[in-house]
Amino acid sequence: MNPTLDHVRQQESQFLVPTYDRVPVLFERGEGVYLFDSEGRRYVDFLSGIGVNALGHGHPAIQAAIAAQAGRLIHVSNLFFHEHQARLAAKLAALSGLDRAFFCNSGTEAWECALKLARAYARAPAAARKPKSRLLVMTNSFHGRTLGSLATTGNKKYRAPFAPMLPGVTFVTFNDVRDLEAKFDDSVCAVGMETIQGEGGVNPVSPAFISRARALTREAGALLILDEIQCGLGRTGAMFAYQKYGVAPDVVTVAKPLAAGLPLGAVLATHAVAAAFRPGMHGTTFGGGPLACAAAIAFLDEIANPEMREHVREIGDYFRDQLLALKPRHDGLVDVRGAGLMLAAELESADQAKSIVAAALARGYIINRTHDTVLRFLPPYLIQRDHVDGLVAVLDDLLSGGSVNE
């Protein structure tokens, strides 16, 4: 017999380090855009494991790739070759316009690697006449939980318990060109930002800000590093969110959906930047293993289909329009924003946002709250209009004060 929610909760409270305040649902299986819990209840997944399950659950191409690879070879050390890393890197290079990839296991590791690359590049003999090590990063940003990522994450609440942080980090007010200009000088080795801030409330970078960051870094021989861990790989309807801005970064980080649910992150860089690393300067035991790479190749093959991206754009616009249509009817809904299937509805009240997330769950819709007042939607790319209509009707009712179980 499968364990019950109560049993699992009790065991976790006894044996796990208390890092998570979990929602009391025990998921047992997934199918397409649906998840099923231990009581047999079905939910429409508008969160995809925070942007991971972009092809939903149980996708046949992903299942087949994982099953085939698991039967052949699951792990081999990075001391040796296997067939998939270079194939995957070549695909990412073709899609991103960058040249080379380093594979790791998570978003935070990808960001750490990007920071190390920036520091190493600044020290490489060709790059700098004067030593540079400062990193300019953004207020309200989120790059992960390891110490380098944390030190460059804007929200103080994540950093404070672990001070002191990495030296040489300066925060720029996101989207404030003047602040960027004031803080940028020739001691800066990189400017780093999310193209669309995720945890910070789904805030796209402004065209003026990203263009200025590109111009300043280019003139000074510093790097522009974009974190596309949440917004990249098809989520906005473009392969990478920066492609909509016409800006070419030096380094890009991706993770979340890359291996369709298996842990895999990647740093993509130009030839010149990648050359700052020599063998032995960076590495990982698990990163870029055959199983995760095989899944990632299958994932990229699926999303390389232009119809898939067209669907994300079309359904994303539809979803956004439906959310916008709620705005005039509900004073508490102050903004709707985002791109493709990375959307947000900002409410006036954090309490209301919290209770709406819980009530939507009780009605069979998984959504999330970030930055206290922001309802965030990161559904699988396979979501259809009837799913959107169902959720929007529930939100409409809940914003009107509807109760949990109607």
Ligand SMILES: Cc1ncc(COP(=O)(O)O)c(C=O)c1O
């Ligand atoms: C933009 C961004 N960067 C980095 C991370 C960290 O990724 P991970 O949790 O895989 O370490 C996240 C996770 O939410 C993210 O959204």
